[in-house]
Amino acid sequence: MAEPLYSMSISRLAPILGRGEVSPVEVTEQFLERIGRLDEKIHAYLTVDADGALAQARNAEARRREGEATTLTGIPLALKDVLATQGLRTTCASRILENFAPPFDATVCARLRQAGAVFLGKVNMDEFAMGSSTENSAFGVTHNPWRRDHIPGGSSGGAAAAVAADLCTASLGSDTGGSIRQPASHCGVVGLKPTYGRVSRYGLVAYASSLDQIGPVTKEVRDAAILLQAIAGQDRRDSTSVPAPVPDYQEALGQDVRGLKIGVPKEYFGEGLDPDVREAVEAALKTLASLGADLVEVSLPHTEYAVATYYVVAVAEASSNLARYDGVKYGVRREGRNLMEMYYNTRASGFGAEVRRRIMLGTYALSAGYYEAYYKKASQVRMLIRRDFDAAFNKCAAIAAPVAPTPAFRIGEKIDDPLTMYLSDIFTISANLAGIPGISVPCGFSSLGLPIGLQILGPPFGEPVVLQTAYAFEQATDFHKRRPEF
Amino acid sequence: MAYEAVIGLEVHAQLLTRSKIFCGCTTQFGAPPNTQTCPVCLGMPGSLPVLNRKALEYAVKMALATNCRVAAESVFARKNYFYPDLPKGYQISQYELPLAEHGHLDIRVNGAVRRIGITRIHLEEDAGKLIHHEVRPVSFVDFNRAGVPLIEIVSEPDIRTPEEASQYLKAIRDILVYLEICDGNMEEGSLRGDANVSLRPLGTAGLGTRTELKNMNSFRFVKLALEYEIRRQRGLLAAGREIIQETRLWDASQNQTISMRGKEEAHDYRYFPDPDLAPVRIDEQWLEDLRKNLPELPAAKWQRFQDQYGLPEYDAEVLTADKALADYFEGTVKEFPHPKKVSNWIMGEFMRELKETPSLMSSVTFAASGKLLKLVEKGAISATASKGVFVEMVKTGQDPETIIQEKGLAQISDTGALEAAAREILAANPKEVADYKAGKTKVMGFFVGQLMRRTKGQANPQLANEVFKKLLNEI
Numbered sequence: 001m002a003e004p005l006y007s008m009s010i011s012r013l014a015p016i017l018g019r020g021e022v023s024p025v026e027v028t029e030q031f032l033e034r035i036g037r038l039d040e041k042i043h044a045y046l047t048v049d050a051d052g053a054l055a056q057a058r059n060a061e062a063r064r065r066e067g068e069a070t071t072l073t074g075i076p077l078a079l080k081d082v083l084a085t086q087g088l089r090t091t092c093a094s095r096i097l098e099n100f101a102p103p104f105d106a107t108v109c110a111r112l113r114q115a116g117a118v119f120l121g122k123v124n125m126d127e128f129a130m131g132s133s134t135e136n137s138a139f140g141v142t143h144n145p146w147r148r149d150h151i152p153g154g155s156s157g158g159a160a161a162a163v164a165a166d167l168c169t170a171s172l173g174s175d176t177g178g179s180i181r182q183p184a185s186h187c188g189v190v191g192l193k194p195t196y197g198r199v200s201r202y203g204l205v206a207y208a209s210s211l212d213q214i215g216p217v218t219k220e221v222r223d224a225a226i227l228l229q230a231i232a233g234q235d236r237r238d239s240t241s242v243p244a245p246v247p248d249y250q251e252a253l254g255q256d257v258r259g260l261k262i263g264v265p266k267e268y269f270g271e272g273l274d275p276d277v278r279e280a281v282e283a284a285l286k287t288l289a290s291l292g293a294d295l296v297e298v299s300l301p302h303t304e305y306a307v308a309t310y311y312v313v314a315v316a317e318a319s320s321n322l323a324r325y326d327g328v329k330y331g332v333r334r335e336g337r338n339l340m341e342m343y344y345n346t347r348a349s350g351f352g353a354e355v356r357r358r359i360m361l362g363t364y365a366l367s368a369g370y371y372e373a374y375y376k377k378a379s380q381v382r383m384l385i386r387r388d389f390d391a392a393f394n395k396c397a398a399i400a401a402p403v404a405p406t407p408a409f410r411i412g413e414k415i416d417d418p419l420t421m422y423l424s425d426i427f428t429i430s431a432n433l434a435g436i437p438g439i440s441v442p443c444g445f446s447s448l449g450l451p452i453g454l455q456i457l458g459p460p461f462g463e464p465v466v467l468q469t470a471y472a473f474e475q476a477t478d479f480h481k482r483r484p485e486f
Numbered sequence: 487m488a489y490e491a492v493i494g495l496e497v498h499a500q501l502l503t504r505s506k507i508f509c510g511c512t513t514q515f516g517a518p519p520n521t522q523t524c525p526v527c528l529g530m531p532g533s534l535p536v537l538n539r540k541a542l543e544y545a546v547k548m549a550l551a552t553n554c555r556v557a558a559e560s561v562f563a564r565k566n567y568f569y570p571d572l573p574k575g576y577q578i579s580q581y582e583l584p585l586a587e588h589g590h591l592d593i594r595v596n597g598a599v600r601r602i603g604i605t606r607i608h609l610e611e612d613a614g615k616l617i618h619h620e621v622r623p624v625s626f627v628d629f630n631r632a633g634v635p636l637i638e639i640v641s642e643p644d645i646r647t648p649e650e651a652s653q654y655l656k657a658i659r660d661i662l663v664y665l666e667i668c669d670g671n672m673e674e675g676s677l678r679g680d681a682n683v684s685l686r687p688l689g690t691a692g693l694g695t696r697t698e699l700k701n702m703n704s705f706r707f708v709k710l711a712l713e714y715e716i717r718r719q720r721g722l723l724a725a726g727r728e729i730i731q732e733t734r735l736w737d738a739s740q741n742q743t744i745s746m747r748g749k750e751e752a753h754d755y756r757y758f759p760d761p762d763l764a765p766v767r768i769d770e771q772w773l774e775d776l777r778k779n780l781p782e783l784p785a786a787k788w789q790r791f792q793d794q795y796g797l798p799e800y801d802a803e804v805l806t807a808d809k810a811l812a813d814y815f816e817g818t819v820k821e822f823p824h825p826k827k828v829s830n831w832i833m834g835e836f837m838r839e840l841k842e843t844p845s846l847m848s849s850v851t852f853a854a855s856g857k858l859l860k861l862v863e864k865g866a867i868s869a870t871a872s873k874g875v876f877v878e879m880v881k882t883g884q885d886p887e888t889i890i891q892e893k894g895l896a897q898i899s900d901t902g903a904l905e906a907a908a909r910e911i912l913a914a915n916p917k918e919v920a921d922y923k924a925g926k927t928k929v930m931g932f933f934v935g936q937l938m939r940r941t942k943g944q945a946n947p948q949l950a951n952e953v954f955k956k957l958l959n960e961i
Contacts, residue, residue, distance in 0.1 A: 090531070237536060343568060
């Protein structure tokens with residue numbers, strides 16, 4: 001039987017749309033029907049925009065007819081609910097923005113709209129992207145399509161679960177400490193975090209501005225290249241976006257990895273690594289070696305400080321970024337007898353426990369008398385971590401490592417233990433601190449049948465080598481072809 | 487015990503850029519509330535700031551004009567505090583690494599020159615404005631002003647008297663206006679000055695406990711507030727009491743400063759570098775170009791007006807207080823090369839009319855003014871009549887010669903015409919003629935006055951004098 005439309009990758013669906021065998025409206029209707037029928041089991045979506053999606057699909061149809069289509073014209077996507085969509089509710093999975101509809105599109109959304117993509121809706125996440133399990137959503141947890149009593153990872157849990165469960169063709173997430181790669185790994189899909197500055201952050205509701213980056217979550221590596229192509233490039237609205245020219249990312253795919261030096265950081269294979277994960281990742285390294293890659297041991301000596309550094313820098317920035325939710329201008333307001341009380345009531349009831357915890361930590365880290373010891377010191381360690389990678393990339397073209405120390409854990413398992421929860425990002429955080437690109441590509445399954453991802457990291461603007469390596473691995477294996485039953 | 491005051495000023499100046507510092511919204515004053523806003527200056531989730539290069543250029547100009555060292559790299563920082571007029575919950579400012587440091591400004595106080603150090607100049611964004619309902623306990627917020635570019639100019643505590651403080655602030659204002667980067671209007675708040683003031687025993691070098699004074703929205707209030715505060719502190723010290731470190735507001739209706747908040751309530755602003763903005767890097771060549779193209783500044787012009795035109799200090803001061811006025815003076819002198827006469831005329835007639843008609847300088851060219859002065863000099867019109875002509879020039883924008891002709895104001899320098907009138911006057915006033923003959927020569931003034939009245943001021947007064955003398959001698 002032919003592959004159903006909903007499980008197709010962008011690169012398989014696009015030519016079918018291109019030949020007119022199926023119309024964007026038909027595809028969109030199929031997805032909307034599927035979401036309506038199945039999403040109650042996954043809860044990937046916070047908002048399904050049927051009217052908007054169908055309007056976009058009709059538009060795409062017209063463009064297809066007029067021969068003005070791009071690869072993405074008529075492709076149904078889901079957007080993490082941290083990306084501003086004009087007129088469409090953007091909640092960040094927070095009570096405080098429960099009814100907030102931005103008056104503008106994020107640059108990435110505008111670019112995808114321009115390309116003719118269809119937005120099915122907004123997908124679930126940890127509140128303000130703070131978390132590793134989607135359990136911090138104010139609107140309920142998302143379930144892992146592979147085992148529904150397990151978390152999908154986070155914070156882009158909805159984005160990864162929606163792709164894995166065929167509730168969209170691909171999605172966009174955001175990655176501040178692993179929030180694209182870790183859920184992609186847990187859901188058995190591909191997740192790419194680009195170099196800091198490669199993709200405009202305009203319209204990405206900020207968690208930690210110096211770490212946040214938007215990236216694609218897809219069924220296959222080629223789709224990640226296609227989506228990145230559409231969203232990458234300088235944006236005059238984002239001063240931190242970089243003017244470096246955008247290469248043709250698909251060109252890197254299919255180049256073999258023979259002789260490519262791939263670094264294996266010894267610090268990523270120490271204690272605390274789940275045996276199933278270790279086995280899968282080590283097998284993946286062997287696969288890469290069998291493809292001709294030259295595995296070399298590298299050292300990232302400051303790895304052990306990455307989590308601590310991250311939880312100072314990220315929360316400090318967050319404490320400031322989230323100050324704007326004060327009940328004055330938009331979002332939820334809880335009245336009080338005076339201004340102070342209004343602030344207290346609004347923020348205490350509007351934010352969830354984890355967000356409040358991080359705001360308090362960050363406020364503390366920036367306080368007079370502590371700034372030097374915390375924020376400043378963390379910024380210095382961050383430089384050391386960056387230098388670790390510079391040194392490593394002198395010895396290799398890309399780095400291969402696990403994405404997360406364990407497969408997806410059970411819902412509720414770590415929710416009361418924030419420190420253990422924070423450690424689930426131990427292998428992904430460094431890339432954000434260093435600003436380098438990284439991808440998660442499926443590389444195996446645990447004994448419970450939960451997916452495991454392989455992480456490929458590259459030097460700044462090394463997306464081509466990251467995609468090349470991940471693609472070579474993907475093509476040599478068939479983990480990406482399996483689909484969850486739920 | 488004798489005390490001396492130690493005063494430092496923090497001046498905030500709104501920059502005259504067309505758009506806001508981090509977005510494209512207009513900075514125009516007076517629009518209906520919240521009509522000049524966008525997601526960026528409203529601090530909408532996901533919006534990001536982008537620095538307005540013009541604001542940076544203006545700030546650098548001020549730094550150069552006040553002899554500051556401009557940092558090759560400076561950094562925007564977030565100043566975090568909650569207030570409803572602050573849309574993001576933080577103000578984008580500069581902290582650890584400001585745009586410019588180590589400047590100075592020479593001011594003149596009672597004929598002596600005093601050098602006031604400038605600690606730093608940095609760029610920041612303005613906040614919105616709260617509007618409180620007159621009756622109900624409700625407040626509104628207008629974000630039109632949010633994101634208007636400001637520079638903050640911080641002085642060293644080098645100022646010793648309220649007079650010096652006021653002169654320093656005026657000097658800053660004059661430079662800002664000369665550079666055309668701020669309108670310098672304190673009443674409307676485009677220029678704001680806060681002061682730190684403490685007392686110490688005369689002759690000692692330490693620093694006493696200081697208070698910060700705010701809300702002084704005129705030069706006069708700066709002086710009055712500081713005078714009050716110094717008196718207040720001196721009184722406390724004389725009584726053996728302590729000064730409390732606090733922020734105090736100037737209350738113009740009570741002519742006193744009142745406590746606003748103490749040290750304990752002081753904010754911890756939790757400054758940190760703004761990750762949304764790259765460090766500001768100043769190109770050396772750009773800096774040199776700006777330096778080369780700086781206009782002549784008030785102090786230099788003041789000196790030059792004395793040297794080049796031989797004007798007294800006072801005249802130079804008045805003329806250079808306003809760049810447009812100084813330019814007008816120089817333009818007029820080109821037409822009519824008698825600097826002191828031009829200066830007298832500008833400081834007298836001209837400025838009197840300027841008060842009535844602020845647009846005067848655009849309606850009456852300095853060429854026309856020069857022509858008028860030339861006509862007076864030539865005797866074609868009397869000084870008295872010239873006043874009316876000038877008023878008419880301001881009103882109609884017409885050429886002085888046209889006005890003189892149309893109104894028949896040309897000075898009568900024809901002896902024959904004057905003689906006939908003079909004879910009539912003498913014939914009609916035999917008593918005064920007798921007085922004159924008896925040696926009371928003062929009545930000459932009376933005769934000339936009569937003649938002026940008859941000729942509607944057109945008679946050449948000198949000539950009139952001579953005519954009367956001649957006729958009286960003949961009698």
